Amino acid sequence: MKTTEQHHQVALSLLEGVGPKSARLLVAYLGSATAIFDAETNLRTAVPGFSKERFRSLNRTKALKDAEAVLNFNERNAISTVFFADQQYPYRLKQCPDAPVVLYSRGDVEMNARRSIAVVGTRNMTTYGKKLVHELTASVAPFNVQVVSGLAYGIDGESHRTSLNHNLSTVGVLGHGLDRIYPSRHRKIAQEMLQQKGCGLVTEFPHGTRPDRENFPQRNRIVAGMTDATVVVESGKKGGSLITAYLANDYVRDVFAYPGNIGNVYSMGCNRLIADDKAHLVTCGKDVMKMLGWEEEMKEQLVQTDMFEGLNGDEKKIVKTLKEFEKVTLDVLSVKLKLPVAVLNALLLGLEMKGLVMMLPGKKYTLGQL
Numbered sequence: 221m222k223t224t225e226q227h228h229q230v231a232l233s234l235l236e237g238v239g240p241k242s243a244r245l246l247v248a249y250l251g252s253a254t255a256i257f258d259a260e261t262n263l264r265t266a267v268p269g270f271s272k273e274r275f276r277s278l279n280r281t282k283a284l285k286d287a288e289a290v291l292n293f294n295e296r297n298a299i300s301t302v303f304f305a306d307q308q309y310p311y312r313l314k315q316c317p318d319a320p321v322v323l324y325s326r327g328d329v330e331m332n333a334r335r336s337i338a339v340v341g342t343r344n345m346t347t348y349g350k351k352l353v354h355e356l357t358a359s360v361a362p363f364n365v366q367v368v369s370g371l372a373y374g375i376d377g378e379s380h381r382t383s384l385n386h387n388l389s390t391v392g393v394l395g396h397g398l399d400r401i402y403p404s405r406h407r408k409i410a411q412e413m414l415q416q417k418g419c420g421l422v423t424e425f426p427h428g429t430r431p432d433r434e435n436f437p438q439r440n441r442i443v444a445g446m447t448d449a450t451v452v453v454e455s456g457k458k459g460g461s462l463i464t465a466y467l468a469n470d471y472v473r474d475v476f477a478y479p480g481n482i483g484n485v486y487s488m489g490c491n492r493l494i495a496d497d498k499a500h501l502v503t504c505g506k507d508v509m510k511m512l513g514w515e516e517e518m519k520e521q522l523v524q525t526d527m528f529e530g531l532n533g534d535e536k537k538i539v540k541t542l543k544e545f546e547k548v549t550l551d552v553l554s555v556k557l558k559l560p561v562a563v564l565n566a567l568l569l570g571l572e573m574k575g576l577v578m579m580l581p582g583k584k585y586t587l588g589q590l
Contacts, residue, residue, distance in 0.1 A: 223284065228253035229303040231287035233321035234426070235278055240304075243321045246270070247305065257284060290426045297427075299398050300325045312336070313445040316471050320424035320442065326398050327413060327420020330389045331446070333366035335514060338443045338468070340461040341375025341453035342486050349454035349486065350378055352478050356451065357382040359505020363514050366418070368393060368447050370439060370460070371406055375453045380409050389418030393442045395435035398423055402431040422446075440464040449474035449512060452499060455489025462489050465499060475499040476508050534559065534567055539576060539587070547586040 232243050232253045246256050249267045257280050294301055302308050302323050310331045313319045325331075339356065341349060353375060357367065367383040369376040371392035383390035392413060394402070398421060401407045413419040424442065425435065440460055444450055444467040452475065455461040465475045477499035480487020493499035502508050509515045531539065537557055542548065550568075554561050568585060571577035575588045 223254075223257075225252060225254050226301060226303070227284070227287050227291060228257050230290050230301060230322055230426075231280070231283040232256060233424075234283045234286045234290075235280065236283075237274075237278060240318050240321055242270075244304065253303070256280075286426075293399070293427045294324065297398070298326065299427075300329075302331070308332075310446040312447065313442060316441065316445040318441060319445060323422055323424055323442075324398055324426065325420055325422045327415075328417050329391055329420035329422055330366060330418040333389055333418070335363060335512075336366040336368060336447040337508070338368045338447040338450040338464060339375065339379035339453065340369060340440075340443065340450060340455075340464045342455050342459060342461065342489075343372055343374035343376075344456075344486060345374035345378060345454060346484075346486055348480065348484075349375055352453050353378045354382055356453070356505040356508070357386055357388070360509065361386040361388055363509055364388070365514075366391065366447075368443055370395070370436070370443055371401075371410065371421070372460070373403060373405075375461070377406055377409060379453075380413060384409075384412055384416060384419070387416070390416075391419065391446075392421045393439055393446075394421055394423040394425070394431075395439035396423065396431040397425045397427040397429040399427040400431070436460055437463050441467050444468040444473065445471055447473070449476060449508070451475075451502070451508060452477040452490050452493060454478070454480065454486045455493075456486055457488040457492060459489060462493070465493055469498055474512060476502045476511070478502060534563075535571060538564075538567060538571060542577065542585060542587045545586075547580055547584045550583045550585065553585065 232238065246267060247253060250256055304314060304319055304321055308331055309323065339353065357379065366389040367379050368391045369379045371377065371380060371394060380390050380392060390413060392410065396402055401410045410421060413421065422442065437460065440463045444464045450465055450468040450473060452461050452465050468475045475493065475498060477490040477493045479491055479494060479501055482491060494501045500511055541553060541556055550561060550564065554564050557564065568577055572579060578586050578588045580586060
């Protein structure tokens with residue numbers, strides 16, 4: 221395989237002793253991943269924190285060979301590779317200091333959905349938790365919210381399943397390579413996600429990486445980082461969902477939790493998050509949408525849509541122009557819209573009668589008070 225910038229980007233992610241923060245530092249100082257693998261780089265370039273000896277200790281030859289195998293596998297299996305500096309990389313995740321160097325994905329994954337939440341919880345989902353997931357998903361569906369989770373048993377799997385039922389974008393973040401599905405019982409859900417628009421699987425781990433225990437806390441930072449907020453549905457006093465919640469706090473993202481019976485072991489985590497002021501208490505999906513400001517945002521969009529109902533072409537142009545200005549004179553409107561003043565006067569009068577336009581002193585116009 222011919223070495224390309226992408227080849228070097230993947231190799232950078234595989235360099236032992238170089239984590240995400242160090243990788244960013246190297247790229248920032250050297251300008252590209254390719255420069256890191258230049259034989260002359262370690263002799264001529266000074267990078268803070270990287271001595272010549274440390275450069276020499278990096279097994280760049282092995283990393284390049286491993287990267288070739290990864291990219292060959294990805295090409296054969298329709299796996300996409302995105303580097304942290306690429307435009308397609310999740311912009312929310314890019315804001316996190318420990319964001320992965322590369323991400324691998326399968327399916328039509330929407331990396332930068334307009335609205336995105338993480339839905340996480342215990343693997344031992346109760347009937348109460350299942351009911352909450354169904355209500356939450358149904359509530360966010362009209363807002364076209366992406367649901368991100370970890371494809372695990374319990375709350376994770378149920379959130380993916382109900383999102384598919386509501387035709388929502390849903391993304392499963394894995395703690396292993398894309399050459400397998402864990403748990404294997406979720407292969408059917410994963411396959412459905414790969415077939416639905418905006419859905420799919422994401423991981424930072426190359427093929428061959430097993431679902432080892434230590435990978436899942438690492439996976440959780442992607443779940444928390446690529447979303448606007450994290451919703452914890454049910455959780456014991458320990459577990460991955462709490463790790464995700466605390467990571468979301470670290471990333472200054474909103475965290476929401478459903479309260480539960482104080483005697484229920486699978487509500488202990490949520491109750492503790494709320495008690496420690498680490499999460500907002502919510503009782504339904506509408507609470508989540510309201511606290512994120514999306515409910516009000518949707519209302520404004522509906523109002524703007526209603527404004528144009530029943531208007532002809534010139535009337536729509538007038539309203540659009542008035543939205544750009546707090547107030548504008550008749551003459552300026554005439555010039556911008558290329559309409560004679562007499563015609564414009566008649567159109568403005570009609571819009572005034574509909575309550576969409578107000579005339580101010582000095583023959584200035586503004587949008588009406590809706």
